[in-house]
Amino acid sequence: MKKQFTNSAFFLFLLPVFFVFHGLTENYEFVSLKDAAWLTLFYIGSTFIIFLLCWIIYRNSRKASLLAFVLMVIFFFFGSFHDALKSIFPGSFITKYTFILPLLFILALLIFFLIKKSKSNFKPPFLYLNMVFLVLLVVESFAISKKIADIKTTVVSLNKEFIECINCPTPDIYLIVADGYTSNTALKEVFSYDNIDFETELKKRNFHVINNSFSNYNSTAHSMTSMLNLRHLNDLSSLIYNKENLAICYDLIKQNQTLLFFKSIGYQFYNYSDFYFTDHPAATSPTFLFAKTRVISSQTLWGRISRDLWYHLVTDLKLNFVINKSVYGQLRNNNKVLKLTEDIVETESPLPKFVYSHLVMPHHPYYFDRNGNPTSIDKLKEFSGANKKDYVEYLQYANNKLLKLVDHIKKKSVQPPIIILMGDHGFRQFNDSVNKKYYFMNLSSFSIPNGDYTRFYDSSSSVNQIRTFLNIQFNQTLSLLADSTVFIQQ
Secondary structure: OHHHHHHOOHHHHHHHHHHHHHHHHHOOOOOOHHHHHHHHHHHHHHHHHHHHHHHHHHOOHHHHHHHHHHHHHHHHHHHHHHHHHHHHOOOOHHHOHHHHHHHHHHHHHHHHHHHHHOOOOOHHHHHHHHHHHHHHHHHHHHHHHHHHHHHHOOOOOOOOOOOOOOOOOOOOEEEEEEOOOEOHHHHHHHOOOOOHHHHHHHHHOOEEEOOOOEOOEOOHHHHHHHHHHOOOOOOOOOOEOOHHHHHHHHHHHHOOHHHHHHHHOOOEEEEEOOOOEOOEOOOOOOOOOOOOOHHHHOOOHHHHHHHHHHHHHHHHOOOHHHHHHHHOHHHHHHHHHHHHHHHHHOOOOOOOEEEEEEEOOOOOOOOEOOOOOEOOHHHHOOOOOOOHHHHHHHHHHHHHHHHHHHHHHHHHOOOOOEEEEEOOOOOOOOOOOOOHHHHOEEOEEEEOOOOOOOOOOOOOEHHHHHHHHHHHHHOOOOOOOOOOOEOOEO
């Protein structure tokens, strides 16, 4: 065994495994085991390629293994190293990429020549590194096993507030969330725009519009988690938009009370959002929560360069094909959600449908003006949502899209459906001092076949609107909560 550990570079390939395992331990709520496995294989393959390149240089497998190890350590742990520097030397030139990257290059070059000139057989470092990474991997394996065990034992059940709904009508339900769609009151007071024409069109289609509606949170993840669970988020560790709070939201939304309730009365659930629900994966590329393995890969050298430097680089070099891929991601998601929603309306099902469609509009980027004319790439790549005029233009474009979708649902549905059309929160890209209430003021409207809107009330919050809807349509006796707001600092 000792001979194997002194002669074989197990550590070189244990390194990427340890890196992913450690990242998985810290971010288990965000990353599936399947995605982590694929990332591990990718990094092992990348490490092997680096080893081959080093072997071509040295023609010596032991020297190649050590150099490849050094290079991959720099690659994998750059993020942690950079964060440590920023905490020790905040604002210092030492933390700048213009200092760090040349320094790391010189360090790697120095190590390259030291290894090249060395006459050692490298048995001691081989033994030490193999033992260290074996121990580290065992520790991380136990940590991951505990995470898996804890998750598996967490079974969420339907809240005791719910009562059995006997012989309730079960029409198809469409929850359409237009991200960042503010209320008409906010539009008039802040944007000097009256959206009454759109509200009138909704009312013609049997919608009840709740005046002065507001979300309970100003963040999509928090707002949707709260609304779908019909409660305030008293479990947050802080009022800051961070990984810890997102993990709480992620866990709560997977088996949310709305999902559990509608499944309990025989509904088939369709998830056309980028949130993950138990047995219902995200339909689009994640934007509100961490995208699959990005929370791990973002710690690497390439991850940090992509985050901090890549956009500026491709902009300076006029690499528009790269910019296009990044800038138009939300538009592709929106088109996919619209198509999926339209298709499911026409799909026959033995069970009633509950369809959750999340459209990231009129949230920025503001892709079109009111007439559907595309916004220039130069303007889009600014990545700024503060332009109120562009927001109003895109909102009017969204109005047309939403009305067409509503008409399609109503026309193609076998029986009159329930449609809930609302914003998850209000407009948030203010670049001036403004009352924080506007961050929460959102569109909220309900189309219920029986036309019973008597229990809805103005100036209500999203949590209570859903509670009221369930009381009306499904004979529930859910008590109303405080119509309160919580500002999440982003």
